[in-house]
Amino acid sequence: MSRILVVEDNIGIRNVLEKTLKMKGYDVFSVGTGENAVRLFTSDIFDLVITDLRLPKMDGLEVLKKVKKISSTTIVIIMTAYGTIENAIEAMKSGAYDYILKPFSLEEIEIKVEKALSQQRISNENIILKEEIKSRFGWITGKSQKAQKVYKFIKKVSDRPTPVLILGESGTGKELVAREIHENSSRRNFPFVAVNCAALAEGVLESELFGHERGAFTGAHAQKKGRFEIADKGTLFLDEIGDLPLNTQVKLLRFLQEKSFERVGGTNTLKVDARIIAATNKDLKEAIKNKSFREDLFYRLNVITMTLPPLRERREDIPELIDHFWSRYTKELHKDMAITPEVKDILYSYDWPGNIRELENAIERIIVLSEDKVVSIDDLPMELREGISDIIPKALPDNIGFTERVEYFERDIIKQALEKCSYNQIKTSERLKLNRGTLQYKMKKYNLYCKKISTKS
Template identity: 55%
Template sequence: MTVLREAKTHLPGTPVIIITAFGTVENAVEAMREGAFDYILKPFSVSEIEVKVAKALEQKRILAENEYLKTTLSTHFGPLVGRGQTMQEIYKLILKVSPGNAPVLILGESGTGKELVAREIHKHSSRANHPFITVNSAALAEGLLESEMFGHEKGAFTGAIASKKGLVELADGGTLFLDEIGDLGLNLQAKMLRFLQEKEYKRVGGLPTLKVDVRVLTATHQDLQQKIATSQFRQDLYYRLNVISISLPPLRERLEDLPDLVHHFCRKYSEALHKTVQFPKEILDLMATYPWPGNIRELENVIERAVVLTEGPVVRPEDLPREIWQRPLQKDLPQRPDSIPSLLPDSTIPLDKRLEMLEQEIIKRTLEECQGNQSQAAKKLGLKRSSLQYKMQKYGLLSE
C-alpha cells in the first residue's frame, strides 16, 4: 500500500493496478479507497492483464479529454476567447438574452468582436437554423443602403432593371445584424424605427407593405448618447434598439486574457502553416505593455505575422511589429528627477527586460502616490482595475 500511496502522490493521473498473491477483501477495499484502478489476484492470465490495462488506459484518456474540455469551456465560448471575469459575465449574458426576441445593442471599440457576439446570440437562439444576415451601415451611401436593406422594384431608379429582395426579406425567420448603426443617416433611421415597431416595410419604388419576422441585433463603436445630444441620432430609435446592451471591453482592459488569446491564434496559424511556434513569457510580457488600439483584430494580425516571419520555434521581439517593441518610452515615465532614465540607454539589458522594469517602476510609484489605492492608481494609469491587479501580481506588488 505504501508504493500505491507514493505513486498516487507523485503521479496522480496514472492508473495503478495492484497484483498480489495474498489478497483479502479488506486489502482490496483499502486499495480501491487509496485510488487503485483495479486489484488482481495471482494466478492470472495474460489476456486478463491485457483487458485490465486497456480499460485503465481508456479511463486515463477519458479523464484527460474531460480535463481538456473543462479547460476549453472555461476559456472559450464559441469563437470568443477569455477566462477573465469580464468575459465570463459576457458569456452568461449571451446565454440569457439568446432565447428571446428583444433587440440587443452591442457596444465596443473596433476590433473587440461585436459581430462574434451577435453570431453567438443567433447560434443559441431558436432562430439558429434560419439566416443570419449582416448589414454594414458604414459601407454604403444612404441611398444604396436603403435599397440593399429593403430591396427595390424594377425601374425604381436608374439601373434597377429587375426587382430585388432586400437583406431584411432574406433574413425572414432569422436574425438581422446591423453593424455600425451609428453611421445610419437620419432619413434611414426614421424608416428603421418604423420597421422595428411594425416589422413591416416597403421596397424602394414599391407600394405594397411587406411583413417579416426577424430579430434585430445592432452594434456600434460610437457614443450614441453623444450623437443624440448633437441631433445626429434619433433618441426614439436609440431606446428601441437599446432594450438590452452588451458592452465589450477593449483588449487593454482585459490583459488577463492575453495569454489565452495569443495561444488561440498561435495554434490557428501554426496549424495552417504546418509549423510549431511558441510565444515565450518574455514576449507575452512585452505584448502586455502595448495598448492595442486595434484590439483583438490587431492582435490576430500580429500573431499571424509573427508565426509567418519567425525562423525558429520561438517568437522573438523582432518578429513583432516595430511599434510593439520599439516605442518611445520617456513619455510613459513619471515626471520626476529620479525617474530611472538610466535603464533606457543601457544596451546590456535586453529590450523586453527594460520594458518590464520600466512598467514595474511606473506602477510601483503610482501606487505610492495613491497611497496604495488601486482604483485611483488604475484611473491615473488609464487601466481597468482588474488589469492593474494582473500587472501587480505579475511584478509581485500585491500585498499578501
C-alpha cells in the same frame, strides 16, 4: 492534395487503382495486406482509404475499425464481391462511407472517390467556419470577470425577441457577440445576416436592406430581396448603426414598431420576423444632440444594451488570447514556431488600441513574416518595439555576477508591476502571483516605495 491509401491483395487491381487515382491528381499509396495498411496509417495521414473486404489475415472490416479508431474523420470505402454484400452492409454500420461491388468500372470508383472527398471538404469547412465564428475576436477565450459578464449577458438575452444594442470600441468583437446571441437562440437554424451600415452609400444601403422592385431606379433590371427578407425568422445584425442615414433610420424605426416595410420602388407592404441586433462604436446620445441620429430610434434600440470592454480592461485574458491565435495561425500557415516569454511580455504590456482584432492581426503578421523557428523581439511590428525599453531591462555590464544580474532583473520586474498597478500591493501581488508578504519583503529589499510628490514650494 487529398491523400488516398489503397488496400488490395490483387496486385493487378491494386496497380490499376493506384495509377488511375494518381492521374486524377490524388496522392496515392497502395499496400497488399491489412497489417501493412494499419502500420502505414499509424505513421502517416490519409483522407480516404479504399480497402478490399477480403484480405489475408486482417480483413477489410478490421482495417476499417482500426482506421476509424486512429482517425474518425478519415473516409473508408469498402470493395466487395457480390457474394459478400451482407458483410459490406456490416461495414457500413461500423463506419464505412460507402461500398462498391466487384467488378466495377474505373469511372464508378472515380465518382465515389470524388463525392466522398467533396463531402469531407464541406464537413471540414463547416467545422472551421463554426470555430471561426466562435473564436474570431476571442470572446470564447477569456476568464476575466468582464469576459464572464459578457457570457452571462449572451445567455440571458439570446431567446428574447427584443432588439439588442451592442456598444464598444472598434475591434472588441461586437459582431461575434451578435452571432453568439443568434447561435444560442431558437433562431439558430435560420439566417444570421450582417450589414455594415458605414460601408454602403445611402441609396445603395436602402436597396440592400429593404430590396427593390424591377425598374425602381436605373440598373434595377430585376426584383431583389433585401437583407430584412433574407433574415426572416433569423437575425439581422446592423453594424455601425450610428452611420445609418436619417431617411433609412425612419424605415428602420417603422420596422421595429410594425415589423413591416416596402421594397424601394414598391407599394406592397411586406412583413417579416427578423430580430434586430445593432452595434456601434459611436456615442449615440451625442449623435442625437447633433441631429444625426433619431431619438425615437435610439429608445427603440436601447432596450437591452451591452458595452463590450476594450482589451486593455481585460488584460488578464491576453495570455490566453495569444496562445489561441498563435495555435490557430501556426496551424493555418503550416509553420512550426515558438514564442519566447520576452515577446509574450511585450504583447501583454501593449495597450492594443485596436483591441482583439489588432492583437489577432499582429500575431498573424508575426507568424507570416518571421523565418525563424523561435520568434524574437526583432520580429515584432515597429509599433510594439517602440515601447520595449519600458518593458525589457537594459543590458548589464559583463563584470556583474549571476546573483547581481538576477536581483537587477527581479527589481526591474517588480518595479514595473508596481507602477502598472499604481503601487497597489494587492493588485501587484496578484499580477506577479506572489504572496503579499513576499512582495513587501522584496519592496523593502529594493527600496521600491511610491515617492510622494512634495507640496512644498
